[in-house]
Amino acid sequence: MTIAPLIKILLFSLLLQQESGSVMSGLVKSESEDFIDWWQHTVFYQIYPRSFKDSNGDGIGDLRGITSQLQYLADTGISATWLSPIFQSPMVDFGYDISDYKAIQPEYGTMQDFEELIDTAYNLGIKVVLDFVPNHSSDKHEWFLKSAAKEPGYEDFYVWHDGLLQDNGTRSPPNNWQSVFYGSAWEWHEGRQQYYLHQFTKEQPDLNFRNPKVVQAMDNVLLFWLNKGVAGFRIDAVNHLFEDDTLQDEPLSAKTQDPLSYDYTRHIYTKDLPEVLQMVQHWRKLLDDFSAKHPKGPTRIMMTEAYAGLTQLADYYEDVSGTKGSHLPFNFHFITDVKGDSDARDYVYNVEKWLIYMPRGHAANWVMGNHDNPRVASRFGPASVDAMNMLLLTLPGVAVTYNGEELGMQDYREISWEDTVDPPAKNVGEELYKEVSRDPERTPFQWNNKKNAGFSDSSKTWLPVHPNYLELNLEAQKAANKSHYKVYTDLIELRKSAIMRLGRFDIEPLSRWVFAFKREYPNFESIITIINVSDEEQLVDLSEFLSQPKKLVVEICGVDSNYKYGDIILGDGGGQLNLAPRGGIVLSERSGRIMSERRRTLVKQLVKSGNVVLVALLVYNLWRHKWTKVSFNQQRF
Ligand code: GLC
Secondary structure (H helix, E strand, C coil): CCHHHHHHHHHHHHHHHHHHHCCCCCCCCCCECCECCHHHCCEEEEECHHHHCCCCCCCCCCHHHHHHCHHHHHHHCCCEEEECCCEECCCCCCCCCCCEEEEECHHHCCHHHHHHHHHHHHHCCCEEEEEECCCECCCCCHHHHHHHCCCCCCCCCECEECCEECCCCCEECCCCCECCCCCECEEEECCCCEEEECCCCCCCCEECCCCHHHHHHHHHHHHHHHCCCCCEEEECCHHHCCCCCCCCCCCECCCCCCCCCHHHECCCCCCCCHHHHHHHHHHHHHHHHHHHHCCCCCCCEEEECCCCCHHHHHHHHECCCCCECCCEECCCHHHHCCCCCCCHHHHHHHHHHHHHHCCCCCCCEEECCCCCCCCHHHHCCHHHHHHHHHHHHHCCCEEEEECCCCCCCCCCCCCCCCCCCCHHHHHHCCCCHHHHCCHHHHCCCCCCCCHHHHCCCCCCCCCCCCHHHHCCCHHHHHHCCCCHHHHHHHHHHHHCCHHHHHCEEEEEECCCCEEEEEEECCCCCEEEEEEECCCCCEEEECCCCCCCCCEEEEEEECCCCCCCCCCEEECCCCCEEEECCCCEEEEEEECCCCCCHHHHHHHHHHHHHCCHHHHHHHHHHHHHHHHCCCCCCCCCC
């Protein structure tokens, strides 16, 4: 090869680098354009262990069950999962009441089972994130037993108070604080002759994070699991960690007349205290230090669960002084701020507001469902399943999917009072339980149409299986030509392209009921997602959204769509798109201007020169920028 082509190669590569490197989406952090860390663009698949897969026929999901289905996650294209609690627990709140933070719940398996799960996940390239529940332990935890007995060193592990002595000699709780799960947040302890605080059930006493010994004990818990190879933690109920130590009454909210309801007061002394942020930042440092000490492993991350205001959540990412906190403060707006009757403007507003408040250089995240809220099919209607997954998976940043949402599983709302096990549902009683029960979204995963939907061989499962499993199950959806599962896996595949990782983002309502957003990346076909949130079919004129006449090709459409993969929607002369009720579509924009003029000339010259090496380099470079996948760091420690 002479020197001239070599110079051309160099020039050519520089051009590619320069053009692709000139755009930062600003929405997805990237230290360099070529590297996005594993957690910044992944899909976190939440597994609710009790309901995922039972391996030993006791009607309860377990660790071996999860391990046996990790291949399913890999096949689906999932590379990160977070597990709801798997630790030793009396199961009053199904694992969110932990009696030993360093032991596995026996009905879920053993530590060896856990290690096998981690090894299998590692071999399949799946990161495992555990649920960390710091706000409260179980009342059966030895810390609580010792604290109740005033054992030296443990006296102040929890929040204790004498209560108020009334004129008639009786005692009452120190203030009007209520539990999230109904009733007073204070419980009298006969042994210690004091009240203790519990923001959730009375079997979940609040730990006292003003006590440095508690902070230290919890740090040890985190380090214990990090050393076992987990990639991080989802931190439970984090904004409940601290309470005002003056213990003042909370002001009334005027939302309800029921003084036992959590909504009765405004939680200005029990939630979102400034100390919460300091604790989150403390844990961030612990994780960063661990990652620095074990540089061969992946970045260890935290995701925080707080139903809080936007400014607070933005501070979790990074506060005004630039101190970093949570990698991913969960964004619950698709659960809390849009509903079945929301229109296109509500969706656009909710997406935009997160992106506006999120400090620059961080990864956006979108949570579509979890074990505490009704499923997508039940919140928005079964026809919305594909569109909501399109929304979730084509937005910039991180997507969080709750197990079963890839199939469009539905809440089982007809669970009887006798079969009801969720503590808040049991607290409010038989008349009202259906309004608050979380059991309907926790029913067993529907694998196939066999006994118990393939979840368990047992004669009785811990929660009943949704009777629709005969039709709605994974096996059927794999076999069908079109299915929610197939739409979901196509979306995951699409996410792997450079444009979905790095593309600029632009969203707007096209009408009252339809909104669209676009991902753009220089030199590649733009990707456009269009969603109809009404129960009517909608005709959409795309010409206003598109800057110039384009040819739009269907990449992914829902099971009820009038279109199919590869259909051309809009010719050069403009045209209309017909969206099914609650339907969505993902299009790619074939502009014919994939390469800039500058490059087109250079490429023409190269092809003309007939130099095989240069042409191969050209093809390689195009391929590399379009389809290279995120480079995951597979080391564990
Ligand atoms: C979180 C969990 C929920 C649990 C509560 C108390 O909100 O997601 O399931 O009941 O915390 O730990």
